[in-house]
Amino acid sequence: MSNVYTAIDKSGSYRVYLAVTTDLVEEARVIHDTSPVATAGLGRVLTGTGLMGLMLKNQSDKLTVIFKGDGPAKQILATAFADGRVKGYIANPYVDLPLNECGKLNVGGSLGIGDLTVIKDLGLREPYVGTIALVDGEIADDLTAYYYISEQQNTAISLGVKIDTDCSVKAAGGMIIQMLPDAEDGAVDALEKMLAELPPVTTLVEDAAKAADGRGNEQILMLMMDRIFGAMPEAYKTEGLEYRELKWECDCSEDRLEQVLMTIGEKELSDIIEEDGQAELVCQFCCKKYHFDKGRLERILASIRQV
16 A cells, blocks of 8 residues: 655645655556566656545546657556546556666656646546646656646656666655645745755655654655655644555456447447457556457447447
8 A cells, every 4th residue: 555645834835745655656567567667657657646636626536647758658647536546557568778867767768759648537528638748758847847837836746766676666655745825935945945955755765664664654654754844944844644545446347348349330349250259358557358258249239230
């Protein structure tokens, strides 16, 4: 299970979402059998999307974040709900690139030039859709730019995934800080100073995990909060902590995949029945396979013809 602390500062100037997502990202890595650079990219998107999903007001609201570029990763997509459920996939899970000039996994290079699209389905007639050009493909920078450009929201985002020598996820986490209306100038100055001195989020996760000595994510997050905001002026320190969960959950089903078959058209489905006599569909999020025998396909075809 991965977890989040949400809080607001004493002056009401900013809100913070802080997450440890090591387990969530490792689960995604195992499901999609991702390479290290793909794990880093997918993990950052899952973490960022999961935190953004917690900002939704209603449990049925849904958020989808799509990074699409001309690089070898092609596309990374994640979907999240207000209750902490999140799922995602990367189009090319085996993408492999040399380290970038900073000696880090080259997530930006794997995406290349492209767009970031955020879709919010809030139960209205039409979903909200915002799209910007990718800044650098490093995920956190792009999401920060999205909030500034599309939502006119001053936001600081930090996301990280550290890969172990066996290619498993050693540490993963993220933080979103959003300025609130009528934020005090002192809070802005204090946050800018703090962020300039802040180590990578994976370093914060690792250091807090060592100090927590096996006491779990809640203790890790408390230690991280103290490390990040402990030196803030008293008026701008965080309070009102709320402990939340993020969890991988795919809501695919046989009925949903049947709907996919119904959309391919009468001719295409007839060809499948005649040539193969069966069909196997794989959920792109969880990689679960669904088998449809000839009889099932014929019933689906009959229902299409009745429409």
